[in-house]
Structure formats: structure tokens, C-alpha cells
Amino acid sequence: MKRILLALFSVAALCLATLMPAFAQTKGTVYYLVPTLLDEFQTGSVSALEMFLKQVGYEMKTLNADNKTDGQQSQMNDVIALKPAAIILAAVDFNALKPSIEAARAAGIPVVEFDRQITSTPSDFTSVAGTVEIGHVAAEQAQKLLTAKNGSVKGKILQVLGDPGDPYTLDIQKGFEEKMKAFPEVTIISNPAMQWEASNAGTIVADQLLANPDIDLIFSHAAHLSVAAVASLESAGKKPGDVLMMSSNGAPVGLDLIRKGWLNVEVEQPLYAQAAAVAMFMDKIVGKQEIKPGEYDVLGLKSTVTTEAWGPNIKIPGAAISKENVDNPAFWGNLKPPSDTVKPVE
Amino acid sequence: MNPRTRRALEFVLDNLVWFMLIFVLAIFSLFIPNYFQLGIFANIIEASSVLGVMSIGLALVIIAGHMDLSVESVAALGAMAVGILFCSAGIGMGVQLHPQWLMVPVSLLVALSVGALVGSLNGYLIVQARMNAFIITLAAYIWVRGLVLAVSGGRSAQDLAPAIRWFGIQRLLGLPLTAWIAILCFVVFSLIMAKTPFGRHLVMIGGNETATFRAGIRVKRNLIIAFVLAGAIAGLAGWLLAIRTSGATANLGVGLLFNAFAAVVIGGVSLKGGVGSLPGVYAGVLLLSSINTAINLMGLPANFTQVIHGLLVLAAVMLDTFKQGIRQRLA
Numbered sequence: 001m002k003r004i005l006l007a008l009f010s011v012a013a014l015c016l017a018t019l020m021p022a023f024a025q026t027k028g029t030v031y032y033l034v035p036t037l038l039d040e041f042q043t044g045s046v047s048a049l050e051m052f053l054k055q056v057g058y059e060m061k062t063l064n065a066d067n068k069t070d071g072q073q074s075q076m077n078d079v080i081a082l083k084p085a086a087i088i089l090a091a092v093d094f095n096a097l098k099p100s101i102e103a104a105r106a107a108g109i110p111v112v113e114f115d116r117q118i119t120s121t122p123s124d125f126t127s128v129a130g131t132v133e134i135g136h137v138a139a140e141q142a143q144k145l146l147t148a149k150n151g152s153v154k155g156k157i158l159q160v161l162g163d164p165g166d167p168y169t170l171d172i173q174k175g176f177e178e179k180m181k182a183f184p185e186v187t188i189i190s191n192p193a194m195q196w197e198a199s200n201a202g203t204i205v206a207d208q209l210l211a212n213p214d215i216d217l218i219f220s221h222a223a224h225l226s227v228a229a230v231a232s233l234e235s236a237g238k239k240p241g242d243v244l245m246m247s248s249n250g251a252p253v254g255l256d257l258i259r260k261g262w263l264n265v266e267v268e269q270p271l272y273a274q275a276a277a278v279a280m281f282m283d284k285i286v287g288k289q290e291i292k293p294g295e296y297d298v299l300g301l302k303s304t305v306t307t308e309a310w311g312p313n314i315k316i317p318g319a320a321i322s323k324e325n326v327d328n329p330a331f332w333g334n335l336k337p338p339s340d341t342v343k344p345v346e
Numbered sequence: 347m348n349p350r351t352r353r354a355l356e357f358v359l360d361n362l363v364w365f366m367l368i369f370v371l372a373i374f375s376l377f378i379p380n381y382f383q384l385g386i387f388a389n390i391i392e393a394s395s396v397l398g399v400m401s402i403g404l405a406l407v408i409i410a411g412h413m414d415l416s417v418e419s420v421a422a423l424g425a426m427a428v429g430i431l432f433c434s435a436g437i438g439m440g441v442q443l444h445p446q447w448l449m450v451p452v453s454l455l456v457a458l459s460v461g462a463l464v465g466s467l468n469g470y471l472i473v474q475a476r477m478n479a480f481i482i483t484l485a486a487y488i489w490v491r492g493l494v495l496a497v498s499g500g501r502s503a504q505d506l507a508p509a510i511r512w513f514g515i516q517r518l519l520g521l522p523l524t525a526w527i528a529i530l531c532f533v534v535f536s537l538i539m540a541k542t543p544f545g546r547h548l549v550m551i552g553g554n555e556t557a558t559f560r561a562g563i564r565v566k567r568n569l570i571i572a573f574v575l576a577g578a579i580a581g582l583a584g585w586l587l588a589i590r591t592s593g594a595t596a597n598l599g600v601g602l603l604f605n606a607f608a609a610v611v612i613g614g615v616s617l618k619g620g621v622g623s624l625p626g627v628y629a630g631v632l633l634l635s636s637i638n639t640a641i642n643l644m645g646l647p648a649n650f651t652q653v654i655h656g657l658l659v660l661a662a663v664m665l666d667t668f669k670q671g672i673r674q675r676l677a
Contacts, residue, residue, distance in 0.1 A: 038597035043500030191642050195600045198591045203393045207642040210389060211380035224595045227504050231592040235392075235515050235522060253504045253593075256435045 027057040028085025028286065032114070033075055035092045036067045039196070040224070040251040042090070044271050044332055045115065049088065052279035052342045058085060069093040076100035079109075085286045086110045086124070088278060094118050094167050110285045112278055115269070116168065119310045124285050126313040127277045129269045131168055134248050134318050135175020138219060141265045141320050142180065145217055145244045154185030155216035158208050160201050160229065162221045164192040169221045172248060176219070189215075193225055202228035209236050217244040223254025223266060223333075230262045250321060255333040258326045266321040271332035273298045273316045276342045281314075283344040296345070299338050300330065352676065359676075362669045363613055363629040370633060374640045381643055388520050394635040395528035396421070396587045396599075398628055401606045401613075402535050403579030405627045408610055409539070410572045411552035411619025412472065412479040416486035417580040418603035420464050422494045422594070424457035424584025429503030429594030431456060432510055436593065438503040446509040453510050457585035458578045464490055465577015469570035487603070495596050504593035514589040524586050531582070536624040548572055552619030608659045609634050612666060634659070 032049055034042050050060045063079070065072035069092045079087055080103060087104055089111055091097040098121045101111050110124035117128045143153045159176065162169035173190065180186055189208060193201040201220060208215060209232070220226045226247040233243060240261035247254050250268030257263035277298045284291050291312040293305050303316040321331055329336040347355075358365060375382035400417050407414040432453050434440035443449045468486055472479045513523040539545035547568050550558040559565045583602075588594050613630030615622030641654060 037495055037500040038595075038600075040501050195597065197597055197600045198595050199396065199587060199598065200601075202591055203389070203638065204642050206389045206392065207386065207639050210383060210385040211643045224502055227502070227593060227595075228591040231511075231514065231590060234511075234592075251502075253436055253502055256504060 026059040027283075029059045029061060029082075030086045030088060030282070031079045031082070031084045032060055032062045032088040033072055033079070033090065034062055034064050035072070035090050035116075037064050038067075039222075040253070041115075041222075041249050041269060041271060044251075044335075045090065045275060048272055048275035048332070048337065049114070049278060051337060052276050053282060055342050056279045056282055056344050058279075058282055060088075065092050067092055069096045072097060073100050076104060080104050080107050083107070084109060086112060086282065088112045088114050089118075089123075090115045091118060094120075110288065112285060114278060115274060117310075117313070119308070122309070122311045124288075124311060125278070125281055125291065126308075126311060127274045128313070128315060129274060129318045130315055131171035132175035132178075133315070134267050134269065135172040135177070136179050137318050137320060138172070138246060138248055138265075138267045139176050139179030141246060141267065142176075142217060142219065143183070145246065145264055146186065149216060149244060152185070153183040156187045156189065156212055156214055157217045157219055158205065158212070158215045159188055159190040160204055160218065160220040160225050161190055161192040162196045162225070163194055166196070172221050193220075196222060196225070198224050198228035200228075201225035202232045205229040205232040206236065209233070209238075215243060217246060220245075220247040222249050223247045223251035223257070223263075226257055226263055227253050230257060233262075250319075250331055250333045252333045252335055255321065255326055255331065258321060258323055261323075264322065266333070268319045268321050268331055268333070270301060270316045270318055272330070272338055273301045273303065276338070277303060277314045277316060279342045280345050281312075291345075299340065299342075347676075355672075355676065359669050359673050361626075362666070363626050363633065366612075366665060367629050367633045367636065371636055374636065378640055378643050381640065384520060386639060386643075388525075390632060390635045390639050391529075392522055392525045393638065394628075394631045395522075395525045396583050396590060397602060397605055397609060397634070398528045398631040399531050399586060400580055400583040400602060401609045401627050401631055402531055402624060403576035403583075404606050405610045405613070405615050405622060405624060406535070406539075406548060406572050406579075407479075407576045408615050408617060409552045409619060409622045410548045410569055411555060412569065412572070413483060413617075414465075414468065414573065414576045415480070415483040415603060416464060416468060416490055417576060417583070417606060418599050418601075419487050419490035419494065420461045420577055420580035421584035421587055421602065422596075422599045423464070423490050424460045424581035425588040425591075425594040425598050426494045426498055426503070426584075426596075427456050427460050428453045428510070428585055428588045429506065430497065432507045433503035433505050433593045434507070435505040436503045437498055437501045438505065438593070440507075442507075446507070449507050449509045450513075453507075453588075454582070454585055457581040457588075459581070461581020461584065462574050462578040465574040465580070466570070468577065469573030472573065473566050473569045494598075498594070498596045500596050502593060502595040506588060506592045511589060511592055514592070524589055527582075527586065531579070532624055532628045539624055544568065544571070549620055552621070554620070605634055608663070611663055612659070614666065 037043050046062050053060045063075045072092045104111050113123045113126040146153050146155045191204040245263045246265045248267040250266050254266040293307050296303050303314050305314045431441045471477045471482045516523050547563050609630035613627035
């Protein structure tokens with residue numbers, strides 16, 4: 001029995017040794033708390049952050065909250081106990097994580113907000129494309145598309161939201177409708193695709209095509225919803241170009257739909273640049289040094305750091321992807337990570 | 347109460363869910379602009395196909411006195427397996443078979459096998475190893491969804507082979523073939539439940555397992571078959587889901603389980619087992635789908651949609667409970 005136990009302990013020790021190879025070689029471990037992995041943007045953010053942080057000398061570990069706020073709060077508590085170099089948080093709920101952020105910072109652990117901005121409490125750094133701003137960019141594109149089709153900004157838009165409990169989609173809706181308010185001849189019909197589930201989006205499009213056959217533009221809040229929307233359009237006998245289409249986040253499937261002629265515009269979230277910005281400033285964040293406001297070049301994108309009430313905030317502009325620029329490797333949806341190495345900001 | 351009135355009342359009670367469906371459709375048609383049109387009714391039937399097929403498997407297991415919480419994840423795994431093999435974009439491998447129609451039976455077989463495999467594991471653990479059905483299938487609900495995530499890496503498979511996608515586009519009498527497949531499934535399984543010894547034995551097992559065993563019926567074998575069927579049918583639902591969305595995403599089908607439970611209960615299947623019929627379940631599925639369509643057309647503020655959906659389902663279930671109360675008084 002003793003021998004068996006000894007053998008088991010040896011195997012366990014060997015496994016542990018292989019799992020933790022080179023702590024001494026890195027500047028420290030950074031934990032990334034990702035809201036979900038059931039989404040291409042989020043899975044892409046894990047690999048992008050891991051790659052860029054490695055380039056500047058940090059090891060990254062990821063914890064998935066499965067879209068559960070309480071789960072992410074527990075993860076925050078666990079990670080605080082591990083005293084990492086920093087925590088990168090893409091919050092499931094923008095407000096519910098406030099006490100956890102405050103607890104981490106009180107314990108001396110810097111907190112970086114990634115992708116989802118939290119303004120109710122200070123953080124050490126925030127890297128976002130800005131969900132409201134994505135709505136603004138989408139509105140500008142919608143105006144262009146409607147003008148090209150109808151001669152002026154008028155017509156009917158079907159807006160397919162994500163889950164109504166997700167502030168991400170509500171912010172895009174806010175930004176979009178804010179800008180479209182100036183055009184009284186535009187009617188916007190908004191329906192939520194519960195739990196961001198694609199077949200729900202398909203059903204919405206199928207129903208709305210019958211109730212409102214004069215829909216000019218379909219704006220889905222994620223590219224995978226557009227795929228189901230296209231399937232419904234196909235079933236209804238529509239061809240590419242019959243109905244204008246637009247979606248946001250810039251996922252690979254959205255870019256494929258642009259190439260096939262179904263999708264007119266995809267509003268990209270600059271995933272690579274958002275992740276690279278975090279890596280560029282990580283030394284300063286961990287060292288608790290001042291991050292100076294101003295313009296920075298992040299993977300060729302002009303990005304602005306401002307000092308806000310919630311701390312230093314870098315905003316990276318989201319791009320509009322169309323047939324003309326769809327093959328640009330800078331778009332994360334093309335899945336060609338940048339070959340340039342990120343350098344820490346001095 | 348004279349026998350004729352009693353018979354009429356029993357007929358109404360037996361088919362109450364269908365009457366509820368007609369009532370709801372009439373109300374929606376009257377008060378919701380653009381609801382009353384053939385295309386919308388076709389959409390309701392089309393949107394019911396995935397949920398309907400999934401509800402059949404769930405109903406079989408519930409009628410047999412057990413539970414299967416894994417059907418939603420099994421459908422997602424079936425869809426993802428088909429997507430990875432037969433989609434040409436995203437993580438799809440774009441497998442091509444010649445002649446092309448061969449992809450239809452092969453993809454269907456893949457989805458059915460994946461589902462049957464999970465179903466047989468559930469069945470073995472619950473029936474042979476005597477583990478709790480709720481826990482085992484809850485575990486399967488979690489690990490199978492995890493497997494979907496693991497094999498897909500969170501990415502999606504898109505652009506399903508046109509030969510398979512054909513079932514989602516081609517229409518017969520105004521309905522896509524996927525809807526006809528669902529209807530056919532309901533007809534076949536309704537006949538199995540009503541006319542075959544296997545169906546009758548499942549109802550008996552759900553009513554009183556011990557008495558059924560003592561009557562010489564092979565309870566274990568029938569139960570394992572029920573779980574395998576529930577898994578395989580969930581795989582079929584996954585196949586339909588992949589066709590409907592022209593691929594598969596890691597979160598495909600999320601939320602279907604609770605709708606399937608709601609449909610089964612609204613359809614008159616007792617969660618205690620031994621009671622229920624599949625035509626009622628189909629009416630339950632159609633009822634839910636018509637409510638969903640109404641919500642889509644009403645253009646309600648997004649934040650309130652779930653509340654309204656939940657309350658309407660609650661109202662339907664309360665009406666069903668009321669029905670059972672009357673039935674008890676009649677007995």
C-alpha cells in the first residue's frame with residue numbers, strides 16, 4: 001500500500017512540475033477573467049491577450065465565468081487570494097463587480113478593465129472600443145446604406161439585439177438609437193435574441209420579414225446572429241443584396257458573409273489592438289506608475305489615453321468593414337495575429 | 347350531469363391545449379397587426395420544429411417516470427458534430443461526399459449516433475447503476491455542453507453543405523421540409539406510444555414501475571431504450587438546428603431545455619410519469635412558438651420580453667392545472 005501511495009505521490013508531483021515550468025522567467029502572472037467562452041470574440045481575446053502579454057514578459061491564466069455574475073465574483077475573490085501581478089476583467093455585469101474590483105485594489109492588486117467599461121469605481125487601466133461608440137459607428141454606416149438605397153436617410157431597420165440582460169447589447173442599442181434619432185423617417189424595430197442564441201435571431205428575422213416586408217436594413221448585434229438571419233432570408237427566397245445587412249463585433253463568420261455578398265458592413269471591435277494596449281501598459285500598471293494621457297500608436301491604430309474619473313482609459317476606434325477592406329489582416333476576424341512584437345510603453 | 351355533456355366536457359379537457367392554442371391564435375390575430383397571415387402560421391410551425399422534436403424525446407422519458415436534462419446539450423453536440431464535418435466556413439472541415447445527397451444520411455447518422463451514445467450512457471447509469479436521473483442528466487447537460495465548447499474552441503462552423511441545407515429551404519405546401527420532419531416524428535412517435543407494446547409499457551412503467559415489473563414486463567430494457575431514444579431524438583433536433591441556422595455555434599440551442607419542459611407540461615404530460623400524449627405536447631410546442639412570434643411582432647421593449655414570456659407560460663400551466671382539477675371532480 002505504501003509503495004502504491006508513494007508512486008501516486010510521485011506521479012502527482014511530476015504532473016505539478018510539468019504544469020508549472022518557469023515561474024521565475026516571467027515578470028509575474030496575470031489573471032484574465034473572461035465572461036464567457038461561448039462567443040468567438042471572447043475566445044479570440046483569450047489567445048490575443050495571452051500572446052501579447054507573453055511578448056512583454058507576463059504569464060496569463062484565464063478563468064471563464066460562463067456568463068454568471070456570482071461566478072465571476074467568486075473568481076475575483078479566489079484570484080485576490082493568489083496575489084497575482086494584475087487582474088484583467090471583462091465583467092459579466094458592469095456594476096455587480098464593483099465591490100470585487102475595490103477589494104482587489106485594496107489588496108494592492110491592479111485591475112484592468114478589458115472590453116467592458118466600468119465607470120462606477122476606479123480601475124488601474126481600461127481598454128475598450130466603447131460599446132456605445134460601436135452603436136455610433138453602426139449608425140453612421142446605416143445612414144450611408146439607407147441614403148444609397150433610398151436617396152436619403154429613411155426606411156425601416158430591424159435591429160436584432162443580443163440577450164436583453166446583457167449591458168453590452170443595450171449599450172450598442174443606446175448608441176445606435178441615439179444617433180438615429182435625428183432621422184424621423186427611419187423606423188427601428190428592435191427584437192432581442194434571447195441568450196445570444198442564433199436560432200432565436202433566425203426566428204425574429206423570419207417573423208419580421210412577413211410582418212414588415214419593407215424592411216430595408218437588418219442590424220444584428222453580433223456576427224453569428226447575422227448567419228442565422230441569412231439562413232432565414234435564404235429560406236424566404238431572398239438573394240444577397242435584397243435586404244441590407246450589418247452587424248457588429250467583426251467575427252470571422254461576419255467577414256465570410258461580407259465576402260459572399262450578404263453582409264454590407266461589419267462594425268469591428270479592434271480586438272488585437274485592445275489586447276495589445278493592455279500588454280503595452282502592463283509594466284506601468286503592475287509598477288503602479290503614472291499612465292500619461294495622449295495619443296498612442298497601438299498596432300497602427302491611433303488610440304487616445306485619457307484620464308477619467310474611473311482611471312486611465314484607452315479608447316481604440318472600431319472600424320467599419322466592407323467588401324473593399326474585408327481582407328485587411330489587421331481585422332481580428334481574419335484570424336491573422338499581428339507579426340509585430342508589442343513593446344512596453346516607456 | 348348527463349352522459350352527453352360529460353362526454354363533451356371530457357373531449358374538451360382531453361384536447362384543452364389545442365383549444366388554448368386556437369384561442370391564443372385568435373386573440374393574437376385580432377389584436378396584433380400582421381399576425382393573421384399564412385406566412386406567420388407557417389413560421390410558427392417552422393420555428394417549432396427543433397423544440398418539437400426535442401420535446402418528443404423528453405416526453406418519452408418523463409412519461410416513463412424519469413427525467414432527461416441533457417437533451418439541450420445533446421442537440422448542441424449533434425449540431426456541432428454535423429457543423430464541423432459538413433460546414434465549409436469557420437471551423438467546418440467541409441467534408442464532401444459523392445454523390446452529394448449522401449451527405450444527408452451520413453450527417454443524420456452522425457447526429458443520431460452522437461445523441462444515442464450520450465443517451466445510452468445516461469440510460470446505463472440511471473437504470474443499471476441505479477443512479478439518480480436528475481443528477482446524471484444534469485451532469486450530462488453540463489459535460490456535453492462543455493464538450494461542444496472543447497471541440498469547437500468557442501468558434502463556430504458556418505455554411506452548411508447545400509445538400510443538407512436543402513431541407514431548410516425547400517418547401518412543401520408552404521412549409522420547409524424541416525417542419526415536415528418534425529410533424530412526421532410526432533405522427534410516428536404518437537403511433538408508437540398509442541399502438542405498440544413498447545409505448546404502452548412506457549406509460550405503465552411511469553404509472554407504477556414495481557407493478558409493471560411484477561406483470562413480467564422488462565422494465566430495465568424499456569427504460570434504457572427510452573433514454574437512448576431521447577438522446578437520438580435530441581441528436582435529430584441538433585441536426586435540424588444546424589440546418590435551420592446553416593451551421594453551429596458553441597451556444598446553439600441554449601435555453602431550449604426549459605422551453606421543452608414548458609411545452610411538455612403544457613401538453614398535459616405529468617412530471618410524475620404515467621400520463622401524457624404526444625399530440626398534446628405538439629400543441630404545447632405550437633402554443634409556445636405562437637407566443638414567441640407574438641412577442642416578436644409586438645415590438646415590446648427588450649427588457650420586458652422575458653417577463654411576458656414567463657407569465658404567458660405560467661398562465662398556460664395554471665390553466666392546465668385547472669383542467670386537472672375539473673377532471674378529478676368528474677372522476
